[in-house]
Amino acid sequence: xxxxxxxxxxxxxxxxxxxxxxxxxxxxxxPSLKSTIIKCLPTFFLAFFVATQxxxxxxxxxxxxxxxxxxxxxxxxxxxxxxxxxxxAGMGAFAICHICYIAAFGLAPLQPLTLLVILGLVAxxxxxxxLPCLPGFYTWAVLFYSGLLGVMTWRALSCxxxxxLAGSLIFITSDLLVAYDKFxxxxxxxxxLYMSTYYLSQTLIALSTSTPKFSRKEN
Numbered sequence: 001x002x003x004x005x006x007x008x009x010x011x012x013x014x015x016x017x018x019x020x021x022x023x024x025x026x027x028x029x030x031p032s033l034k035s036t037i038i039k040c041l042p043t044f045f046l047a048f049f050v051a052t053q054x055x056x057x058x059x060x061x062x063x064x065x066x067x068x069x070x071x072x073x074x075x076x077x078x079x080x081x082x083x084x085x086x087x088x089a090g091m092g093a094f095a096i097c098h099i100c101y102i103a104a105f106g107l108a109p110l111q112p113l114t115l116l117v118i119l120g121l122v123a124x125x126x127x128x129x130x131l132p133c134l135p136g137f138y139t140w141a142v143l144f145y146s147g148l149l150g151v152m153t154w155r156a157l158s159c160x161x162x163x164x165l166a167g168s169l170i171f172i173t174s175d176l177l178v179a180y181d182k183f184x185x186x187x188x189x190x191x192x193l194y195m196s197t198y199y200l201s202q203t204l205i206a207l208s209t210s211t212p213k214f215s216r217k218e219n
Contacts, residue, residue: 009210012053015045020199024192031083040078042199046206047071054209063104064209070100074202087182091145094175098152101205105155105164115154122150125176133184142179149175167204174198 019041028035047068054064074097080090126146134142149172156168177194181187 009053012049016042016049016203019045023195023199027191036079036082039082039195040075043071043075043078043202046202047075050206050209066100066104067205067209070097070104071202071206073097073100081178088141091141095145095148098148101152101164101168102155105152105159105161107155109158111154111158114157115151118154118157119147119150122146122172129176130179130183133180135183138183142183145175161208163204163208167201167208170197170201170204174201 019038023038023042026038028038030036030039050064050068050071051060054061054068060068073093077090077093077097080086080093123146126143130142130146131139149168153165153168153172156164174194174197177190177197181190181194
């Protein structure tokens, strides 16, 4: 049995706390190389937290490993979204991130009715809020991405990890703010809103690796 040490736990989160604070204090103009690095560091440190905190007796359990991989792809997505010309590549990186999270959460129990409800809510949000603003190809790209985000939230709900579910719901909010800011109307506070909700969502998902689930074996 591993012993939980709150001090060590908080120490491992410290790089994330410091780097995310630096991001909001500086709020560097984008795009630039410096702003890209500053933006990516918090997500990278969350991945580092998952890797160091989750190894139990040298074994990197499947759940934690998938979350770790998802965070690395999110880090790549963070970098791409700083540069307008790489927005689509950023969406692709985040799509892979969500696929990694879906793999972590698993497909059992299936709960198809929950999927229908979540996809229905995502579809309404897409049609009412985003569709009137989306140009050409992005109507399909954002539709696919929104569906994937809905599936990720469905699996987070079904796998009964409270932190992961909270993180996935906040992730939807963050991505909706990103899309609305890019395609519909820009607001001076938009960046602070979508980045604060984004970092919070990723933190909750990362922290879910430290709350063991006893309903089934993970390795």
